[in-house]
Amino acid sequence: MSTDSIAAPRSNSAQSPKYKRNKASHSSFEMFAWLFMRLSGVVLIVLIFGHLFVNLMVGDGIHAIDFGFVAGKWSDPFWQVWDLAMLWLAILHGTNGVRTIINDYAERDGTRMTLKTILYVASAVIIVLGTLVVFTFDPCPPGAVIDLPSFCPVP
Amino acid sequence: MWSWVGHRITGVVIFIFLLVHVLDTSLVRVSPEAYTAVIGAYKNPIMGLGEAALVAAIVFHAFNGLRIIAVDFWKKGPKYQRQLLWGVLALWAVTMIPFLIRHLTIVFSNFFGGH
Amino acid sequence: MQVHKYDVVIVGAGGAGMRAAIESGQRAHTAVLTKLYPTRSHTGAAQGGMCAALANVEEDNWEWHTFDTVKGGDYLVDQDAAEVMAKEAIDAVIDLEKMGLPFNRTPEGRIDQRRFGGHTRDHGKAPVRRACYAADRTGHMILQTLYQNCVKHNVEFYNEYYVLDLLTVEEEATREDGTTYMQKRIAGVVSYDLATGELHVFQAKSVILATGGAGKVFKTTSNAHTLTGDGMGIAFRKGIPLEDMEFFQFHPTGLAGLGILLSEAARGEGAILRNSDGERFMERYAPTIKDLAPRDIVARSMANEVREGRGCGPNKDYVLLDLTHLEPAHIDAKLPDITEFARTYLGVEPYTEPVPVFPTAHYAMGGVPTNITTEVLQDNDTVIPGLYAAGEVACVSVHGSNRLGTNSLLDINVFGKRAGVAAAEYAKTADFVELPENPEGDTKALLDHVRNSDGGERVAAIRKDLQDTMDANMQVFRTKDSLNQVLGDIAGFEERYSRISVQDKGKRFNLDLLEAVELGFLLELAKVMTVAALHREESRGGHYREDFPDRDDENFMKHSMAYLDSGVTAESSEEHIAGIRLETKPVVVTRYQPMVRKY
């Protein structure tokens, strides 16, 4: 509706321009976030395209994926680092992206805070979980019967 | 404007998928059976199509991300942004066509062929 | 109604108003009232340049500049004022540079200068490069730079406040010779806040009028819709005279119907003017130099073609500027603006089609009389303490009967600055003048009348008829008959104006109401212009009387001063127009005696 009115830009600031804005407290957080988006983006391209290629294109494609496939990959430190980097970068990149989106669209401060809290908690949980999984992963879990990678000792 | 809308939407879609994807992959920690059961779900053709869409989204987001970076850092980026966008779409098509052929044949052949 | 109190109130935020504000704002408690956001003012439309004898690229000095100004104005220029302007021009340009104006630069990094019509070296020997410029948007850059500096100095703006009345009081005063007279003093202004429809009274020690021109009395004009001569109209209604109102500059090539300016450079590059028969009519009027004849001659010839039925278009009211025989590459290199305007606004492709053009009303040489300190005069030599005027609204007079290109941007800077300083200095010593009783009474009555009148006449229709008759009869050609025609028409319009109705009955942003008020000013000014033109039985500068084609220094080398005077009746007035009394004022001559004006 055109009748909606909005607060003046940065309406909490003074009416007339202040020239002593050169506050030392000024943080460059937004700048680093912005820069991080670009840097992580470039790295992610490599990581994600590699990931997709190996998982979906090579061999039997998606049908080749099973426990054994994953276990096989993660027994190799190269893929461990790869996937870990991808996980961290993608989550941080995505979280920051969604943070900007929340900043854009959540009008009230309350909503903004709630949404961001949910976002950060979710991201943190996922990062921790993912990291744990990659590191504490045991390719040959005892008692498992199917799809084990070939190098596992046959029980 | 529309490239940005696309970028934003694909960004969010990928992010949500990523959350789910990490969760399901975590199941490898729980038990191979559980993981395989879930990954099995990815193997039906509906999911196969969904996956194709996801890849389409990632590829668009990735290439457009590069375009944005070019606009930000390359002197002539802003001037050629429109051409760059066409480039993104072209690259996107070029990437997607072989992928779709490959992916969809796998998805469907294995499904109908009875794995 | 609200009352505000300021030392200095500036009316208008164009070049002149803001230049004044920068000075006065640093010296006194200042408010700027403007009916437009400052950056919307028409100073921003100026392209060509602003001249000053910087001598950055060629030998030059301010005396040559003075001479050119005097000669260009056909010797009706007050030479003391022209000297001041030419002398202070150099500082005016440097001031703007210091404020940040991005002038174009010479290879050495100094301010670049270019040639402009009428500016010469050594009293007419050869053209000189005197105009400082910023690409083809000098006026835009001046307006922006001044606004930026107003922001810097925290000038208080009241945007979209229409000033509709000056508050003056009269008291008896005694001259040196012992005679007494009624002395006007300024007390403040009354303004109308467009956003709310409320009246605000501003009490002030000094008031500066800087409301710009009055081009909208004509149909075809390079001026903005908002240039309705408010300042002149208000002053006139308050009994302040208007000087030299018969002189209005017409630029030959404005886009037809729109009046948007096409630079003279087009004809310089070989463009040709044609009528509806496709005929190159300048061959008839000026067989030797044809299309490159001086501005006034070209403008008159064009008007003559249209008058004799050889105009083009559905209403046969314009002629054509033909560039089709020029190479497109040449046009692109030399005349990019013109092609852009023609394409955007007329949908005409100048490569292949001729461009419709007609003389366009450009600049009011006349206005509120001031002395060189910008104090407004209530007669030939009595100043009104506290009231100042600068810019196109004022008549100092540096332009005489014809302004030279680039002298107006200079005028607003030199005299705008002077006004700001003078007004602030005056405010330091003066006291507030007590507001008259019921200060907003007149304005209220005016607005109520306009708002409540219910006769069904449309403002736009009257305005259009006024502009039509002014274009037809008061433009580049004038005769006794045509001028009387205008006066007869105006009498009819005034009668219709008393029966207008305004459709918008609201308080918020009631532009309908204000257009009606503005029309009132236009009618008043058109009448003053015409009466003054009728009175001046000679041809000089922008004023050309077919029935008196020669300059007549003996009888008319003097300024005309028009006064509102209810004592004048149709019978008692020479022009048979009630309410306007015409007097004269001598021209100040310092060093240049009138000569025949030829280049």
Add this chain to the structure above:
Amino acid sequence: MSTVETELPEPASKIELPAHLGGGGDIPTFDITLRVRRYDPEFSEESKWEDFTMTMYGTDRVLDALHKVKWEQDGSLSFRRSCAHGVCGSDAMRINGRNRLACKTLLKDLDTSKPITVEPIKGLPVEKDLIVDMEPFFQSFREVMPFLINRDHTPTKERLQSAEDRERFDDTTKCILCAACTSSCPVFWTDGQYFGPAAIVNAHRFIFDSRDDAGDMRLEILNDKEGVWRCRTTFNCTEACPRGIQVTQAIAEVKQAILARQI
């Protein structure tokens, strides 16, 4: 010159003119419907679409159509305008969903078979019809310190500046503060707190002026959470700018300048 001779023989250089420019022909006319978003809180809190039909000439602009409505049909229709040729910045509005100056948009360039929609620019509070409150916009402008700050003792002659240095910021000096850019920016639409492209353009004009000494302060101001980093390079601003300013490019240059300064 005073005697106007009309009896001379016809000059030799006469040419045939196309009909629509010559004596007889008419400029083509067409009928249009102007669909204006009306709003006047004095009478109703609701805004509504109102259609006006009229006959216009091929050379008319949207501003002429609005004038025709105001002057002949409904005097209460309110909009700002002044110069009528694209130099004052008064009449930015949303025409057929795009931000433009009404005085620079020719009717014949629009699809006249369908109603032409005219709305106020988005993201600023609407006051009445097409008039919006410009104060928030100018407030952003003022906050970037849009004026030259030079710490040198003021010289009596002009400062020197090379032609290249002058050229460096030429593009952003063209701004007429029309707000077409800022009010087309989807980031500005969201909450109106973003500085907006116009303010950044005007900061750019000084940051890259070799005579200015306060570039760092302006960069600091724009390195704000509502500053340049909110720009998502959507290019709406560049497309909307009636002066053809490369707005997004200017923003990118400011971003780079901040980066270069901080790192």
